[in-house]
Amino acid sequence: MPSNPFFDDDDHADGSGGLVAKETAGNNAAPLSISEISNLLKRTVEDRFGFVRLRGELSGVKRAASGHLYCALKDDKAVIDGVMWKGGAQRLAFRPEDGIEVVATGKLTTYPGRSKYQIVIETMEIAGEGALLALLEKLRARLAAEGLFNPERKRALPFLPQTIGVVTSPTGAVIRDILHRLADRFPSRVLVWPVLVQGEGAAAQVANAVRGFSAIAPGGPVPRPDIVIVARGGGSIEDLWSFNEEIVVRAVAESSIPVISAVGHETDTTLCDHAADRRAPTPTAAAEMAVPVRAELLAQLGDLAHRKRRCALRPVTLGRERLEARVQRLPRPEAILASKAQKLHELSERLRRGLRDEATAKARQLQHAAGRLSLPLLRHRVQACDERLGRIGLVPRLLERRRDLARDALAPYARVLPQLDPRLPLQRGYALVKAPSGKTVTSREAALREAGLVIEFRDGELAVTPGGPAADTSASPAPAPATSPRRPSRPSRPARPAPSSPRQDDLFGS
The missing domain is CATH 2.40.50.140 (Nucleic acid-binding proteins)
Structure with a gap:
């Protein structure tokens, strides 16, 4: 082959390349863009x-x-x-x-x-609790550097709050424990701001609740709390993570009302605890911090009242002693009242005799009046009253009017009642999921707890068995059609035993 590459194309017919691309015989590999x-x-x-x-x-x-x-x-x-x-x-x-x-x-x-x-x-x-703790420590250090956890910014709690605001779930045991403890110690007015305490959106709801209590104007239709309790039961670090979110920590730190943080049990610590004015080991302890014991206050007030009475009665006691000394010099009361007592005795005897004579006279008058009473006369009066009652007739028109009014009042409810029938949507293709006991199942968690389910359709019922965790499709939302091309369908394969570790393309590890 000549050393000069600019010879004519015939010298490169072996396909080694040339100056101008040319289609060779038998080559069907078209160049791609x-x-x-x-x-x-x-x-x-x-x-x-x-x-x-x-x-x-x-x-x-x-x-x-x-x-x-x-x-x-x-x-x-x-x-x-x-x-x-x-x-x-x-x-x-x-x-x-x-x-x-x-x-x-x-x-x-x-x-x-x-x-x-x-x-x-x-x-x-x-990825794991270690990484979560590292993230928590990094966030704690950054917020501490801003001064959100400084002890000097902590405020004292009011001694006897009139209204207590509680930020927690309205359906858990925490609110019941707080209300029970407050009722035992010192019954107070409680405002509950219902929030989610874990999961997506929980941190935003807690932060909005704390800021909402601070935004209540004093003297308005809704009483402004004197103290706010942020409470949640115990759980893992993932369950309590909403109270480590920066939005919650800043809301607690910026609250214009003193805040008690009662998140988790005594060993659980969140960033919300550092930002709050007081940390309680449990929600019950938070209620105890918020109010004093009413019985102890009453006992203390009783002791102070007793001391006050003793101080007030001391001059009275001294005066009584002086009075008794002077009384000893007065004549005896029996000697002064002897004549008056004798006269009173005489008057009482005269009164007793007069009452007896008057009763005798009235008894004679009663016997005389009883002799004039006649049984036929009483029967005549009863018969006359019976005839008057018979002449009084009921007017049917009044009863019909009341019946029409009642019918008109029930007509709107009669029209709405068929629409409230829980089985009416079954005619439109919906289904009703029930437990074997007949109780309606309204959530996926409740369905997974049942050994069997009964699905009621328009034309009958069907007994089914709920699926296991592999049937869960809620953890990964379906990708949008525009960005997720559909995978071609593959032929079904026989089931293989689960590997010891999750596969790369399996979300649930099964």
Whole structure:
């Protein structure tokens, strides 16, 4: 072959390349455009890795003005870019920061504009309790540096609050314990602000409740609390995480009303406890801190009243002693009243005789009047009254009018009643889920606790068995059609035994 590459094309007929691309005989591999190869790569990656769970350390976390979250997941050997769209980022239960180890769930895709691949994150969770504690300590240090936990900003609790605000769940045992303890110690007016105490949106509800109590104007239709109790029962660090959120800590620290934090049991500690004016080991202890014991106050008041009476009666006692000394010099009362007593005795005897004579005279008059009473005369009067009663007739028109009024009052309810029939929606295709005992099941958790279920349709009932955890589809929301291509259907395979560790593409580890 000549050394000069600019010879004619016949010298390169062996396919080694030439100056101008030419179609050779038998070659059907047409050249692809950059966009075409990028789209092929994108479809291949998304079909193969449509669902992955990655564990790694967050790096380069940045939240755009649009609400999207951009970050990178890395370990000691590799790094992959990630993006989380606005809807998923708003549902995060924690604030992503650099250095936090997380488990991200999503799908892999490519970005043709930069010839790189990335993960589109749908959900993100902290990887283990150790990473969660590290995040908690980092947030605690940052808020402590701002002075939110300084002891000098703590306020004293009022001695005897007239109104107590409670921020907790209205259905748990915590509110019952607080109300029971307050009733035992010192009955007070209680305002309950119902909130979620764990899960998505719980932190925002607690923060809004604390700020809502502070926003109540004094002297308004709703009494302003003198003290606020933020309470929740015990649980794991994940259950109590809502009270470690920055929005809750800042709301408690900015409250214009003294706050008692009673989150968890005595060994549980949250950032809300550090920001509150007083920490209680339990919700019951918070109620004890809020009010004194009424019986003890009454005993103390009784003691003070006794001392007051003793001080007031001391001059009276001295005066009585002086009075008794002077009384000894007076004549005896029997000698002064002897003549008056004799006269009183005479008058009482005269009164007794006069009453006896008057009673005798009245008895004679009664006997004389009784002789004039006649049985036929009484029967005649009864017969006359009976005839008068018979002449009094009821007017049917009055009864009919009352019946019509009652019918008109019941007519609206009669029209609404068929619409309230719980089985009316069954005619439109809905179904009613019941337990074997006949009780209506209204939640998924309640259904999973039942060994069997009865589903009532329009034309009959069907007994079913609830599925296990593998049937749970609520943990991962379905991706939008525009961003999640549908995976082609595959033929069914025989069931295989579950591996000892969760698979990469299985959310529930089964």
